[in-house]
Amino acid sequence: MIIIGERINGMFRDIANAIRERDPRAVIEWAKKQEAMGAGYLDLNVGPAVADRVSAMKWLVEVTQEASKLPLCLDSTDYDAIEAGLEICKRPAMINSVPAIQEKMDRVFTLASKYNAEVIGLAMNEEGIPKDAESRVALAMELVANCDAYGVPIDNLYIDPLVLPCNVGQDHGPEVFETLRQIKMLSDPPPKTTVGLSNISQGTKNRELINRVFAVMAMACGLDSAIADACDEELVASIATARVVLNMDIYCDSYVDVFKSQNQ
Amino acid sequence: MAVELFKEKYRSQVREVVLGATKEEGGTRSHTLKVGGESALPFLHFEGKIPNRPLVAMEIWDIVPEEWPAGLKSFFEDVYNDPGAWAKKCVEEYGADLIAVRFKSADPDIKDASAEECIATLKKVLEAVGVPLIIYGCGKAEKDNTIIGPLAEAAEGENLLLGVAEQDNFKSVASAAMAYKHCLIAQSPIDINIAKQLNILIAEMSTPLLDRIVIDPTVASLGYGIEYSYSIMERARFGALQGDRMLAMPTIANVGHEVWSKKESFISEEEQPGWGCQEERSIGWEAATAGALLQAGMDILVMRNPKAVGLVKKLIDDMMQDNS
Numbered sequence: 290m291i292i293i294g295e296r297i298n299g300m301f302r303d304i305a306n307a308i309r310e311r312d313p314r315a316v317i318e319w320a321k322k323q324e325a326m327g328a329g330y331l332d333l334n335v336g337p338a339v340a341d342r343v344s345a346m347k348w349l350v351e352v353t354q355e356a357s358k359l360p361l362c363l364d365s366t367d368y369d370a371i372e373a374g375l376e377i378c379k380r381p382a383m384i385n386s387v388p389a390i391q392e393k394m395d396r397v398f399t400l401a402s403k404y405n406a407e408v409i410g411l412a413m414n415e416e417g418i419p420k421d422a423e424s425r426v427a428l429a430m431e432l433v434a435n436c437d438a439y440g441v442p443i444d445n446l447y448i449d450p451l452v453l454p455c456n457v458g459q460d461h462g463p464e465v466f467e468t469l470r471q472i473k474m475l476s477d478p479p480p481k482t483t484v485g486l487s488n489i490s491q492g493t494k495n496r497e498l499i500n501r502v503f504a505v506m507a508m509a510c511g512l513d514s515a516i517a518d519a520c521d522e523e524l525v526a527s528i529a530t531a532r533v534v535l536n537m538d539i540y541c542d543s544y545v546d547v548f549k550s551q552n553q
Numbered sequence: 554m555a556v557e558l559f560k561e562k563y564r565s566q567v568r569e570v571v572l573g574a575t576k577e578e579g580g581t582r583s584h585t586l587k588v589g590g591e592s593a594l595p596f597l598h599f600e601g602k603i604p605n606r607p608l609v610a611m612e613i614w615d616i617v618p619e620e621w622p623a624g625l626k627s628f629f630e631d632v633y634n635d636p637g638a639w640a641k642k643c644v645e646e647y648g649a650d651l652i653a654v655r656f657k658s659a660d661p662d663i664k665d666a667s668a669e670e671c672i673a674t675l676k677k678v679l680e681a682v683g684v685p686l687i688i689y690g691c692g693k694a695e696k697d698n699t700i701i702g703p704l705a706e707a708a709e710g711e712n713l714l715l716g717v718a719e720q721d722n723f724k725s726v727a728s729a730a731m732a733y734k735h736c737l738i739a740q741s742p743i744d745i746n747i748a749k750q751l752n753i754l755i756a757e758m759s760t761p762l763l764d765r766i767v768i769d770p771t772v773a774s775l776g777y778g779i780e781y782s783y784s785i786m787e788r789a790r791f792g793a794l795q796g797d798r799m800l801a802m803p804t805i806a807n808v809g810h811e812v813w814s815k816k817e818s819f820i821s822e823e824e825q826p827g828w829g830c831q832e833e834r835s836i837g838w839e840a841a842t843a844g845a846l847l848q849a850g851m852d853i854l855v856m857r858n859p860k861a862v863g864l865v866k867k868l869i870d871d872m873m874q875d876n877s
Contacts, residue, residue: 539792539800541749547799 290504290528291330291514293362293383294323295487297353299336299345308335308345313352320356327529327549328519330383331357333374334364342370350374362409362516368396375404383407385516386449389414389428391435398439407445408436409483412468418451420460422467425450429472433480447483447514448472454491455499462489462503469510486517497521505531525549560600563794566592567801568764569605570736572651572714573685579710579734583683586650588767588852589803594790595850599877601794606873607847609862610687610855611649612809613639615666615674616658621857622819624832628859636674637681644682647859648866651714653687654678659700660691668703675704679711687738687805687855689716698725705729714738714767714805720751724758731759738805740769743778745785745792745800752799767853768802774811774818775842786849806846809857812839840864847872 296319299305307315320331331353335345342365353361363374364385371384386409387397394410401408410432412418412425419425429448436446450468453461465484473479489503490496501524504515508531518524529548532538541547569590574580588608593601617633618626628647632639636654643649654675658666678686688704690697702725705715710733717740718726730737739755741748748768756763770789772782786804793801812818818835820828828834839861843854847869856862 539749539788539797540746541753541799542746543750543753547749547753551796551798 290508290512290532292328292519292525292528293330293332293385293483293514293516294319294326294328294359294519295332295485295516296323296518296520297331297349298334298364299339300334301336305336305338308339308349311348313356316349316352317356320353320359323519324357324359325549326519326522327525327551328359329514330362331359332362332364332385332516334385335370342367343373346370346374347377350377354379364516368393368400371397372400375400375406378404381405381407383409383447385409386411387432389431389435394432394435398435398441401436401441401445402439407447408441409447409449410436410480412448412450418453420464422464422471425464425468426471426475429468429480430475433475436480437476443476443480444478446480448480449483449485452484452486452488452503454493455489455503456491456493466507466510469507469512473511481513482511483514483516484512486515497523500524501527504528508532508535558599561593563592563601565794565796565798565801566590566601567790567793567803568766570765570767570803572712572736574710574712574734578712580712581679581683582685582711585712586685591790591850592794594794595848596872596876598875603873605852607851607869608650608853609648609843609866609869610651610653610805610853611643611647611859611862612653612655612807612855612857613643613678614655614657615671616664618657621813622831622835624835625813625858635677637677640678641681643859644684647862649684649862651684651687651853652678652682653689653855655689655691656700656704657691659696660693661696663691665696668700671700671704672707675708679708685712685714687714687716687853694719694722698722701726702729705733705735708735709733712736716740717769718751718755720747720754723751723755727755727758727762730765731762736765736767737762738769739766739802740771743771743773743782743785745770745789748785748789749797749799752802756799763798763802766802768800768804769806770804772806772808772811772842772846772851774808774815775838775845776817777811777815779842779845783845783849786846786851790850803852804850805853805855806843806851807855808839808843808846809855812842813857836860836864840868844868 303315333349339345362383363371388411412428490499529545567589573582573585587605590604640652658664713735716738789800843865
């Protein structure tokens with residue numbers, strides 16, 4: 290499973306300060322740290338408090354791609370900010386994200402086609418997040434159909450079935466796993482899958498344990514990637530172990546180190 | 554309507570390793586050889602690139618190989634006492650792509666030859682032939698650790714293929730390869746997990762060595778569990794093509810050594826009338842073993858019988874015909 294490192298996000302105070310002061314140090318530090326820990330992508334989110342999202346996103350892209358060779362995942366609801374970032378990305382990037390709402394899909398898949406970008410598609414629409422797997426899968430199919438219509442390769446699409454915290458939306462857990470399984474049957478080749486991993490543990494006391502358990506259970510259902518804390522060593526070790534148990538990587542005694550170094 | 558063949562797409566490829574060095578490159582070889590570089594399963598030219606043909610090395614010893622059966626020895630009777638002449642005959646008469654020198658004389662139970670004596674032999678072979686060389690010790694790790702380093706030093710710049718690094722004894726060979734710029738054989742006991750781990754251990758000593766490792770996965774001969782060797786190799790090659798960098802090395806097998814220690818190769822027709830002519834049988838046994846390993850992706854075959862070598866080189870010619 291690919292880890293999309295979540296840490297360069299204006300929700301964190303050090304990154305918010307960095308963006309405000311245009312001081313690259315914290316961004317560089319987290320880019321390097323997440324890369325060293327085994328992240329495969331770096332998520333960039335300018336956060337809620339920024340007035341000019343376009344220039345903030347451009348700055349984050351510039352600073353991050355100086356510090357790391359990893360592909361970037363541009364995370365914003367402001368598609369102008371995403372487009373500004375895509376224009377200056379040196380490597381094909383990922384767009385995070387688009388719901389199954391027609392005018393948004395029109396904009397995002399056009400961008401994806403133009404910039405050869407990957408896309409995270411959310412299994413939700415104007416009515417919000419569905420309760421059951423069937424409705425999630427139906428929205429996933431809309432995303433697949435639009436992706437195909439805009440000529441974006443289906444395996445450049447990552448569907449996020451949307452995870453709710455296990456203390457408030459406990460009944461969503463099994464629905465998410467079922468959605469992950471069914472997404473792999475939607476097309477050939479099938480779309481990829483992703484989740485915002487830390488959502489599962491929002492507001493709970495034992496967040497890291499819940500994240501790790503959820504990650505390996507979801508991998509067994511077909512999860513390909515997750516926006517997650519790449520610096521949680523136990524999480525990375527759990528993912529590396531699940532890859533061995535699922536016969537995705539060939540075992541050797543140093544398999545955790547090999548997993549961490551594979552993107553470097 | 555034409556049937557469209559389904560083609561598998563792989564995202565990675567086997568590393569390419571260069572053996573030998575010419576004068577311009579700091580050695581004395583007449584040419585260099587490349588192995589590996591495949592981006593598809595063996596000989597599936599239509600699915601990817603098979604840029605380098607598999608190579609056949611012929612094995613020579615630095616002592617008279619008394620234990621070899623008469624039928625095999627007869628090919629080399631005139632040259633046994635001269636490793637240089639033996640190597641030359643293998644290259645010029647039998648078409649060996651490389652020469653593998655086995656320093657049997659170093660065995661403490663045979664002659665316990667010193668590093669200096671081994672170096673003198675190596676120099677003779679280097680002078681006699683222009684092809685790149687593979688060197689093996691006597692097979693006893695403790696003694697081999699005392700000769701491989703000096704041999705590597707004496708042939709600095711020749712880019713030899715040094716044998717063999719094993720999981721519990723890899724440092725001397727890896728250090729010699731690192732210090733004197735040679736390639737090395739990483740040998741594991743028919744165990745893919747150890748094959749991978751050994752490459753990691755070598756890479757921890759020196760990352761650039763990753764591009765100079767040739768994996769010896771250890772093979773069995775036909776009838777002695779070759780299917781097990783085959784499946785290990787197949788799994789490693791799938792891993793390499795799918796992006797496992799720690800298994801993406803070309804491979805080498807001691808085919809002659811395995812085959813000629815099995816009774817099917819050496820027992821006479823008088824002893825086993827039902828088995829037919831010993832000479833034909835042994836050639837077939839060695840060639841068929843080599844052929845099966847080629848299909849599993851073997852890049853270098855170390856062989857003994859010149860007639861089997863001829864058959865295998867013909868097979869490689871045929872399999873390297875473009876089928877894309």
